[in-house]
Amino acid sequence: MRKIVLLIIFLGSVALYSQENMTTTYYFIRHAEKVLKPSENNPELTKKGKKRAENWSNVFKHVKFDMVFSSNFKRTIATASPTAKSKGLKIQLYDAKNAINKKFLENTKGKTVLIVGHSNTIPNYVNKLIGKKKYLDISDSNNSNLYIVTVNNKTVNNILLKIPF
Template structure:
């Protein structure tokens, strides 16, 4: 009789463990934290024959950089990136300062783009680049050729890429008719 009761006890324990394991597995699904990435082209730069290869922002560009910081004031950024140019760093700096962050320099490349999403899971990140690099970067994060190069006279595009459970979606906001 004891052997039968012991066998029944073992059977119940095994069945109970299996059911418990299944319920834990179904409840304990892996979720990827949401992330939001903000992409900007640098603000208006000095132009002309004496501007050189690395021109700074002009007066309108400096005002626009402050405008971006004001527009993004409610975002708690984890990182701010810029290419290694005066105009991109100056565009990124007001937003970085209001978040008490240093501007990190990045080199636009397929390697950097391909690792960006996995290196910034669950983060809010601002990236400042150029008319050709920002659309390429956004497209790389999306895994889709959605955006073309930005026209040389356009400085007010804000690309917002939201990643939910590993899936990226983009929105393009037009701030080209802003006022100082």
């Protein structure tokens, strides 16, 4: 009986340690190329943008996402869709003004997450996660940035990759 109690205590300690030491990985991308119409504030993707969205799905072929997030715009949803579909995941919409909040961090802890956003939001989200202003807004002609942030306890790592297309 004593061995069973010790085993339960040990397994509980391992489970608690594992929860506290979970690694969360965030992948951030800007939406693909959009149709440029001055009067349109919610444009679709261009033909090139649709191809880029498919390319992102190929880039992420070996990444096991738990969740895919997009702002509620046609261009971000269309960029996220091929990856979400290939992973059998539903796109979860977020409020672009308040994406990285306490609830979001709790819900994504220990998961691998894709977030699709905009030239002025994605760098800000990354900066918020890493706790410093490292990244500036993305140029309107740049749809190739991939930011990866890993969080484990108080250790936060980040990298910016340029994915050509």
